[in-house]
Structure formats: C-alpha cells, structure tokens
Amino acid sequence: MIVVFGTLNVDLVIVVPRLPAPGEGVKGGDHQLFPGGKGGNQALAAALAGARVALVGAVGGDGFAATALAGLAEAGVDLSGVARSDRPTGLQTIAVDPTGENLMTGSTAANADASPQALAPLLGPGVTLLTQTSIGLRAVETAIALARTAGARVVLNAAPAIPPAEATLAAVDVLIVNAHEAASLAEALGLPGEAMAFAVAAARRFMATVVVTLGPRGLVAATPEGDRLDGAPPEVAVVDTTGAGDALIGAIAAALDRGAPLEIAFAEGLAAGSLACRETGARSSFASRSAIGRLAATIAIRRTTGGAA
Template identity: 55%
Template sequence: MIVVFGSINVDLVTVVPRLPGPGETVKGPDYQVFPGGKGANQALAARRAGAAVAMIGAVGADGFRHEALSLLAAAGVDLSGVAALDAPTGIAMIAVDGRAENQIVVASGANSRADPAGVARRIRAGDTLLLQYEVPDAAVLAAAEAARAAGARVLLNAAPAGPVPPALARCLDVLIVNEHEAAEVAAAAGLPEAPRAFASAWAAASGGVCVVTLGAEGAVAAGPEGQVSVAAPLVKVVDTTAAGDGFVGAFAAALDRGATLAEALMDGVAAGSLAVETTGAQPSLPDAAAIRTRAAGLAARA
C-alpha cells in the first residue's frame, strides 16, 4: 500500500506563444481545467502504475473540490482520508509555451491545512509513505515521523525545490529530486551540486537511496549497492507538467511491489516519458500496461 500525504489542486492550463517575463502579460487563446496538485498527481500515477493507494490531504468546500478529486475517485484511490474544509480548494495556474516549457503559480488554499494525523491513523509497517513540499513543512515532518515509527518506507520528492532539514532527512529511505532541486538540497547540506555526485554523496551520508531525474537524459540513482542510471527514450514533448509526478508515482509503485532499484528507475523513466506526450497533468499519467511496454525498451547501466 502507498499512502500519499500531499496537495490536491485544480490546474488551470493555458497555452501561450511564450512564457511571460516580469510585469508582462501574454495572451493565450483559451484555458483548460484539470485535476492536479503534486500529491494527487503522484497518488494517481502510482495507482495507474498498479499500486493500491490511499490519499491523505484536504480540499475546500467549494465547486472545485469535485473536479480536484474526480480522476482519483475514478481510478480507485482511497479518498477516505481527504478532508473537506471551510477554505478554497488549491489551484495551480499553468502557462505552457510552444516548446512545452511551463510556468506555474500555486495558491495553496486548503492544502495549507492538510492534517498529518491522517497518516498516523492509516500507515502500517511495510507500507510506503510518499511526500512532497506542497503542504506545510511541519506537516511533512510529522507525517514522515509517524511513518518511520510505524515501520513504513518513507519517500520524499523535495518539490517544489527546498532544503531537506536534518530531522526530515533522518526519516527518509528515498529522496527524489530533479537537477534544480538537487542543487538546492545540495547547497543547504554542503554536498556537491552536480547531479550524479550529489546522488552518491546523499546516499553515502544517509545510508538510503537518492534519485535525480535528468529530464531528456533520463535519471540516475545511488544507494548502498552503488549508482545506476537509465537513459530516456526520444519522444515528442507536448507538456512537461506531469513528467516528474509520473516518474515519482511509477517509481514508488515499483518499489512498493518489491522491484529492484534499477527496475523502479526504468518504470519511472518510462512513465515520465509517456506523461510528456499529452497535455494536462493527471490526464497524461500512463497506465501499468503502457509503462511496462516502454520500460521493456529501456536499459539500466551502472
């Protein structure tokens, strides 16, 4: 079982000719509304990858909450730990340019009051807790400590970018970051900032696993048995919004079913590469069959 504690949003997405600079307005022809939020995206990604998933978080008592939860409910994610609060549902405003690069502004809303007590009530030994940084830092730490005390695996995707405090680091089995997030975590921890060097240094210092996603270059992971990397396949990129969340969800699902680090890395790269081929965060997340098919064409190397 994967328990996800994190954000639940609605994404408002518009395609623009180019991303705006400071103080600049850029027009888009229309917009689309999708369910989103890093926590919800990763929960759905893990569920579609084949894992049993429970979501812990919060939405508002407004019209957006139904949209925010719609695809999670349709996929069979357990939503009994999602609270409806007297607050607005979180939203993300996303601009995507012609090169599939994006610019995102998040308004946290109910996510700022997500209660980690739900994790303590649900998590069990042998489960996997999946965390991100779109809910308050104190809540992330409390959830990680509850999972560690229960004997569960703790996986943190340190996104949006931010340092990993020592108290939180001590709870982690797996850290997942992209290149930019790796540099910020490394700077705060006094570790080398180059992705491969950072992965190895974090793994050596923590005794756990560190994964750094490298965009079009794939991903690299380091753990007690050394370093492994997987190159990404060549694909037509439409929207990169869900690439990271697709990777994290599929990677977590693979570990939860007992896959090796190399196998989990291949599933993550496969899912991330599939996610960029479709517009919208949650609609782009692939199912288990598509992940297995693409992963079969990948190779892990030391």
Template identity: 45%
Template sequence: MIVVFGSINIDLIGHAPTLMRPGETVLGTSLEFSPGGKGGNQALAASRAGAAVKMVGCVGGDDFATRALSLLSEAEIDLSGVRRMDRHTGTALIIVDDAGENMITVLPGANSRLTAAALEQAGIDQGDYLLLQLETPMEGVLAAAALARANGAKVVLNLAPFMDFDLRLLDNVDVLVVNETELAGVLKMLDAPEFDETTSVSWLSEKFGNTVVATLGSRGAVAVAAGAVTSVPSLKIKPIDTVGAGDTFVGYLAAGLADGLALSLAMETASVAAGIACLTAGAQPSIPERSSVQDRLTAGTQ
C-alpha cells in the same frame, strides 16, 4: 499499500496570445480545468502503475473539490483520508501564451491545513510506503515522516517544489528523489563539496544512509543505494508537454519499489512512464496506464 500525503489542486489553464503585463488586460482564447497538485498527481501515477493507493490530503467545500478528485476517484484510490476544509480547494492559475511561455500563481487554500493528524487517523502500517512532497506545510511533512518511520513504513520523499526545508526530514527518509535543481539546492544547504552529479548523489546517499535517485531529464536517471550506482536512460521522444512527468516518475518508482522490484527495474519503468507522459498535454491526463508502459518496455526504450 502506498499512502500519499500531499497536495490536491485544480489547475485553471487559460490560453492567450501573449502574457499580460502589470495593469494590462489581455483577451484569451480558451480555458481548461485539470486536476493537479503534486500529491494527487503522484497518487494517480502509483495507482496507474498497479499499486493500491490511499490519498491523505485536504480539499475545500467548493465545486472545485469534485473536479480535483475526479481522476483519483475514477482510479478507485482510497479517498477516506481526504478531509473537507473551510478553505477553497488548492488552485493553480496558469496562463500560457502562443509561444508556450507561462505565468503561474498557486493558491494553496485547503492544502495549507494538512497536518500529520490526518495521516494518523487514516493509518499507516508496517510494510506500507509513505510518499511525500513539499507542497503542504513543512511541520506536517516532518511529523508524517516520523510517524511513518515509527510505524515501520518506508518513506519516499520527492524534494519538490524545492525550498529551504528542515534538514531533520532527511533522517526519516528511505528514498529521496530529486531533479537536477533540487539536487543542487539540497547540496547547497548542506555546504557539500562540488562534485559531478553521480558523485554528488553518492555523497548525499552516504551522508544520510538512504537511497538517492536523481532524474536528469533527457539524460535519464541515476541512483545510489548502499554505495551501488544504478543508471537508466530516458525514453527517446520529442516531448509535447513535460508537465507532470516528474510526478509520473515518482509515482511509478514508488509503486515498483512497493511491489518488490529491484531498484534498477523500478527506475527503468518509471523513466519510460515519465517519457510517455511527455507525449500528452496536462498533468494527470498524461499519466500512462501500466499496460502502455509495459508495451514500451517490451519494445525497447530507444
């Protein structure tokens, strides 16, 4: 089973001709509600990839909680580890203008109450995979990783959104997933030498003795595990919306590894899934079903 310990949000997406300036009121054109949060997104991706998934997180006692959990519930993800708190459900306020530029304010709300006690109560066992991000308090993420490792579970960390973090976290991580910005950020924190991307991934993998996977946008992804380098291409597409593509990659990658796939095949599947996600707007609604990904793999990734 994949246990996701992370954020659950509702995204409020407003559309307007232009972005407002301080003190200015702009009349918009439409408003959308969409489930989000990196934890929720990755849980749904892993589920659509075919994995059994349990979500551990926090929502509020408001109406937004039902909206935020709607697609997770439809996917029959185990939500017994989701707690209702006396804070509002995590909310992202997003304004997008006609040029596609955006302004985003994230109000963590109930996500700020997530602790490792929720994971301990929900349970994680030997053979499980724990999937982590950095959208909930660091103290809880650090303790959750240690608890999972102590119980014999594998730990997958997506170092997003990037921020300075407690480097002890990497001592309990089996698979680290980063994009280009996150890779540069963690290398800077470690005062690492300047290398090309593949060498940097190798250096990081060797330092912590784990698998490191770096997504490189249109250039695909590269990973190093026990000194062996694996590269996969990206899907050749014209993207419509890249929101949620990274979370789709992480969820599919975790599902593949949990299913016993070789790293190369798990990465290839994740890369195709992330590419397909770029063809539809929104975070969770864009995550493809496993059948669509398999069809594209059969047809070829070009």
C-alpha cells in the same frame, strides 16, 4: 500499499507562444481546467502503475473540489483521508509554451489544512509513505516521523527544494528531486551541486537512495552502499511536460512498493514520465501499467557497484 500525503489542486493551463519574462504579459489561446496537485497526481500515477493507494489531503467546499479529485476514485484511490476545509480548493496556474516547457504559480489554500495525524491509522510495516514538501515542511516532517515510528518505507519528493531537518532526511528511504531542486538542496546542505555528485554525497550522508531527475536526459541515482545508477528515457513527441515528474515518481513508488529492484523501478518511472509528456495536462496524460511496462522494457538502467573504479 502506498499512502500519499500531499496537495490537491485545480490546474488552470494556458498555452502561450513563449513563457513570459518577469513583469511581462504574454497572451495565449483558450484555457483549460485540469485536476492537479502533487499529492493527487502522484496518487493517481501510483494507482495506474498497479499499486493500492490511499490519499490523505484536503480540498475546499467549493466547486473546484470535484475537479481536484477527478479520476482518483475511478482509479481505485481511497479518498477517505481527504478532509474538507473552509478554505478554497488549491489552485495552480500554468503557462505552457510550444516546446512543452511550463511556468507555474500556485495558491496553497485548503492544502494548508491537510493533517499528518490522519496518516497514523494507515501506516505500518509493508506500507510506503509517499509525500512532497509542497504540502508544507512542518507537516512533512511530522508525517515522516510517524511513518518511521510505524515501520513504513518513506519516499520523499523534495519539491519545492526546502530542506527538511537533517533528522527527517535521515529517516527517508528514497529521496527524489529534479536537477534544480538538487542544486538548491546542495547549496543549503553543503553538498556538491552536480547531479550525480549530489546523489552520491546525499546517499552517503543520509543513508538513503537518492534520485535526481534530469528531464529529457533521464535520471541518475545513488544508494547508501555506493552504487550508482543512470538511465535515459525514450524519445517521445513532447506536448506538455506538466505532471511528467509526478508520473515518474508515482511509478517508481509503485514498483518499489511491490518489491521491484531499482533498475525496474527507474525504467518504469522513466517510461511513465515520458508517456505523460504526450498530452496537455497532468493526470489526463498518465498511462496505464501495461503501457508503462511495454515502454520500460526498452529502457536500459546502468548500475555501477560501489566497489567499481
């Protein structure tokens, strides 16, 4: 079982001819509202990838709450841990250019009231906690400490790249970041900034499997034993990259939760992330387990063992 502790938002998406520079206004066409937030996105992605999932977070009492939760219950996600806040539901504004690249700004709002203490009855051996720093650093550190005490596996998506305490990172089993986040964490932690070098150094320092995603170049990873893994995604027609990282992370967590080896987990993650780029929006673009499995079968993940030169 996967327990997700994370944000729930409404995404306001505007397609623009190009992303604006600082201080510049760029007009786009029609806007669209989508359910979003890394917590909700990764919970849905993990459920669609075949995992049993419970979500702990918070939404407001406003009209955006239903949008933020859309699709989750239908996919089988347990929402009993989602609290109602007096604050408005979280909101993210996203500008998307013709290549699918995006620019985001967001409001924390009700997400600030998500309580890590609500995780306690859900954690235990055989459970995977999946969380992200976007829910708040103090809350994440508490959540990870609770999970470690309960004997649960911990998967941390350090997005944004605000470094948790060293003791928190040492309690993580799998750390997942993108290349920009890896570079930021590397600077803060005194580690090398190049993606594979960061993964190797961080894996050794924190005794965790460390994954760095590289967008269209795939991912690299390192294990505490010194193994190195890498793989490239298949080519797809990119419409919108929003949510692709969340799809990848949810699929990796689902595979690890069912006991799959890293090679399969990473192939399924790359497949899920690639498939999520084909449509506008985050959750609306997530693929089923069968679609993920078919595409994952075409993806090769290379492993170099720690003893190799």
